[in-house]
Amino acid sequence: MKFKSKASLIPYLLWVALFVIAPIGLILYYSMLDLNGDFTLANYQNFFTPAYLTMTLTSFWYAFLITFFTLVISYPTAYFLTKMKHKHLWLMLIIIPSWINLLLKTYAFIGIFGLYGPVNAIIEVFGFDPKQILFTDFSFVFVAVYIFIPFMIIPIFNALDKMNPSLIYASRDLGASAFTTFRRVIFPLTIEGVKSGIQVTFIPALSLFMITRLIAGNKVITLGTAIEQQFLVAQNWGMGSTIAVFLILIMFASMLFTRTKKKGGRA
Amino acid sequence: MRSNLSATAKVYLVAVFVILYAPIFYLIFYSFNSGGTMNSFEGFTLEHYKAVFEDNRLIAILINTVIVALLSALIATIIGTLGAVGIVSMRSQKMRSTVLSLNNILIVSPDVVIGASFLILFTMIGVKLGFASVLISHIAFSIPIVVLMVLPKILEMNTNLIDAALDLGASRRDVLTRVIIPYIKPGIFAGFFMALTYSLDDFAVTFFVTGNGFSTLSVEIYSMARAGISLTVNAISGLVFVVTVGVVAIYYVITNRAKKMEAYNR
């Protein structure tokens, strides 16, 4: 692209310097301090103990599950929405629930999934015993997916929306099956949207903290929970920062993983 | 576009919407509970709604929350969109991916870390804690999400369009306002709405950087947990929900009519 716009970058780069690089500097600095404020690398050593390594793996596993289910649910939703008559209105209706306070919605889920909540009432109507839904892996993943659905739908919707429908007709006319059309035409054309959806889901899912307590009853411990505890309970900002440093490193790694392949003419 | 959804598709969409709205209707249902808790429904009452209108402090906090959300989302959208355009026009691939990685750091960082480091930052620079510090923080943590929403739209843009415009003698400013921005508009809107969501949901960052009497609804709700959240909060959420849906519906009807008029006049 010949288009250059240096000026438009100025406020953005200013933001990067002030609110990204400066805080990272602070975090790195704190990660090398012990409780007395003396220089140490013990926090890093501490991270490589079984407890924290297990926690890292658990976080990864749950973030993966959450992202997977969010994508599986959101893609068809976004696809069907683009076929609706008032599609933009419907998209707004997907976003609106996310404007109600998250803690309140979480409390609502506690009620809904509770032993005496509506879900178990339905289960009982079908003649089964009430099930323990709350404080399980299932409820944790369910609520996390619930939180991330709008964030996944929006970019996919935008990608699908602008897709030229004639491409699909062409593909079908040439005899491709619906599945082939999806795999060879639709999906590749929306891959950018899917990628940004995954980024806004997977990365925050690694550091989920509140619902690990409220919905999973602390039976799932993620890196986010651990940072929270170190900062606010143990007041060990050093260790908290160290975990945060690793979280950032993991994010860099996952960015490399989903990086857009080089394409001619873009640079 | 004609609606040509199969029955299965319709059922699927209904299911998604039911799940998305279930907790909200649950909250609103209990806002009418005379029992005072979100447990067993004892009887119908409007007292919690009355309590909302009698509580000036709560209404002021609600207004603060909305102002911060709208303003921060707006400013973050502007900075983020320009930033995304700038990132794409970067020549070096390496540089571009570095900036993008930096962009995502705030998304991955837990709120407490962001909040604590912003607090240190503000006290170091000497920003007075209150409305300004909260607004700046919300702008700061919303920018990356805007960039992530806008970027794919720019990437999928046909570069020939821009090159052609430039070759035809359009200024860079014209290219930006007449070619690029109209094309990426859906991304900009998406970014704005996401930023709004981030701002309305945030508790931890706001908690750390607020002060001098300024508070938002989230901070208020979280600190209520120890002694129990009152149903007044349910009522206020119910009102917010109804008003939002109303505004969206009215806005939609108006813009739709305007579009139709435009089409008619043509």
Added chain:
Amino acid sequence: MKSLLNAALAIVITCGLLWFAASKLEASGSAGGEGVLTVYNWGEYIDPALIDQFEEETGITVIYETFDSNEAMLTKIRQGGSAYDIAVPSEYTIETMIEEDLLIEIDHSKITNLQNIDPYFLDLPFDPKNKYSIPYFWGTVGIVYNPNKIPEHITFDSWDDLWDPALKNKVFLVDGAREVMGMGLNSLGYSLNSRDDSELREATEKLKQLNGNVKAIIGDEITPLMINNEAAVSLTFSGQAADMMGENEELDFAVPSEGSNLWFDNMVIPKTAQNIEGAHLFINFMLDAEVAAQNAEYVGYSIPNKAAWELLDKEVINDERFYPPEERRSNLEVYENLGLELLGIYNEYFLEFKMSLN
């Protein structure tokens, strides 16, 4: 492009209008006059009618800000940047604040209502002679349970009852390292302020055997969940237990005999205070017998105000579960400030326990 500009303009105008409305509201709400007083407290931890009464009596405008944990509040006050005139931390945080020189000494000559406070709650080790803090609410840590949902032989006279196999998947614990480790230590007959690593190790191993019984480790959400009978048993603070029992009459509360924690939330004046005179007025106001009684009725926690006890319902004040008589208080321990290093070790053990759950 035009539509985007229009949208942006609409947002700015909306914000302007809202701003105007908010400033109107705030102007009508405040009495003005003798300055402002910023109170930093837990949410729903004061009867709002009392704030109005205080504003009317003194002409001071009260700004009420809230926090959700001692530690978060401490971070804010340490950093400065906002002037708080009154804060209400728990005793172990007060100890830290005194150590870090974050508090102003309270002028007892201005707190004439101090005589209303029962002497038992004064001059405690965390703040000798109450130089820096005045009692607000107090309580214990114990077990709230639903007798109809558990076998009769379990009465929680001993912490060991929690390990009873009949309580499989029926127990909630509070998400606090001090509370849970303290319970483990107490159940073994050790002090909940233990500094002995082998005792802590032993307590952790014992806690791990709770695995099958623990349904969840959660925070303040315990209140609605217990009211709704989501679990039969929960480790909790006495004040919250009182809240729950007000809503769910089946519940009962017990403090096991091996001992437990005694806690206090006191009013303090941080170093950053701007209105020190007003802060003293506020503290004195809250100690007034009628005010304290009204506040206790609203919040539901136990008060240390002897004069106010006379005004409260006899049933409340004679309830030994929430106002334990002195001989029962003897085996209760106040949390000592263990220092950050030991607190870190408590937290590591607690994390180990949590990660052993499934």
